[in-house]
Amino acid sequence: MTLLSLQNMKTNIGQYAVLHDVSIEVPEGGVFVLLGRNGAGKTTTLRSIMGLWQPSPGSVTFRGRDLTGLHTVDIARLGIAFVPENMGIFGGLTVEENMILATAKGTFDPKRLTYIYDLFPALQKFWDKPAWSLSGGQKQMLAVARAIIEPRELILIDEPTKGLAPAIIDNMAAAFREIAQSTTILLVEQNFEFARSLGQNMAVIDDGRIAHAGTMQDFVANSALQDQLLGLSV
Numbered sequence: 001m002t003l004l005s006l007q008n009m010k011t012n013i014g015q016y017a018v019l020h021d022v023s024i025e026v027p028e029g030g031v032f033v034l035l036g037r038n039g040a041g042k043t044t045t046l047r048s049i050m051g052l053w054q055p056s057p058g059s060v061t062f063r064g065r066d067l068t069g070l071h072t073v074d075i076a077r078l079g080i081a082f083v084p085e086n087m088g089i090f091g092g093l094t095v096e097e098n099m100i101l102a103t104a105k106g107t108f109d110p111k112r113l114t115y116i117y118d119l120f121p122a123l124q125k126f127w128d129k130p131a132w133s134l135s136g137g138q139k140q141m142l143a144v145a146r147a148i149i150e151p152r153e154l155i156l157i158d159e160p161t162k163g164l165a166p167a168i169i170d171n172m173a174a175a176f177r178e179i180a181q182s183t184t185i186l187l188v189e190q191n192f193e194f195a196r197s198l199g200q201n202m203a204v205i206d207d208g209r210i211a212h213a214g215t216m217q218d219f220v221a222n223s224a225l226q227d228q229l230l231g232l233s234v
């Protein structure tokens with residue numbers, strides 16, 4: 001069943017047409033990966049879903065509901081969370097304070113907190129430490145944990161592995177697999193190894209248009225297509 005549907009989405013930023021024609025069907029469950037070269041429009045796609053840029057009317061539906069014109073906070077209330085590339089965490093606040101700010105009522109559900117600690121043990125260890133003192137990987141984990149401190153239906157994650165060491169990326173992949181058991185993930189990535197290890201379905205965006213969509217398995221098997229669309233072959 002389709003959870004999120006983008007239909008011929010167009011987004012202008014000021015006078016620039018950035019997305020020309022983006023159509024994606026994200027099924028419920030698992031990980032959907034959006035790939036593309038630098039500047040192709042991946043971040044703009046995620047920001048358009050969240051209402052941070054206004055896409056063309058009628059182009060984003062979530063569980064069949066048109067999100068056009070809704071404020072970001074109302075889109076979030078429908079069960080969609082966004083982990084931006086800059087992570088959006090507060091360096092001067094502790095891990096706990098960062099987490100509290102991500103809750104709707106300022107309190108934690110103990111079961112949910114246990115789930116978060118199991119996913120990201122480092123966050124429990126550094127619970128009362130300021131976020132600035134965390135490593136890059138731990139900051140990224142905090143950003144993802146904030147997004148799922150309450151149950152969500154969909155999380156949009158923008159390039160979570162950027163600048164991280166391979167061992168940390170492996171931990172991240174394990175956590176994402178666990179999260180995807182209960183929450184659909186729309187993942188934007190440049191790290192193809194990471195993306196292919198997680199994604200069931202995928203699309204490639206190129207110059208603001210979807211250039212290819214299908215299963216990850218088929219894409220991985222087609223090195224000519226990878227080379228053509230991403231400039232790589234595995």
Ligand SMILES: Nc1ncnc2c1ncn2[C@@H]1O[C@H](COP(=O)(O)OP(=O)(O)OP(=O)(O)O)[C@@H](O)[C@H]1O
Pocket residue numbers: 013014016018036037038039040041042043044045190
């Ligand atoms: N605020 C903005 N004002 C003007 N142009 C923008 C703005 N944000 C993005 N763009 C342009 O829109 C295009 C798509 O940008 P976007 O950030 O969506 O790409 P991306 O695929 O996420 O790339 P990257 O991997 O480098 O983050 C780029 O040409 C970029 O320069």
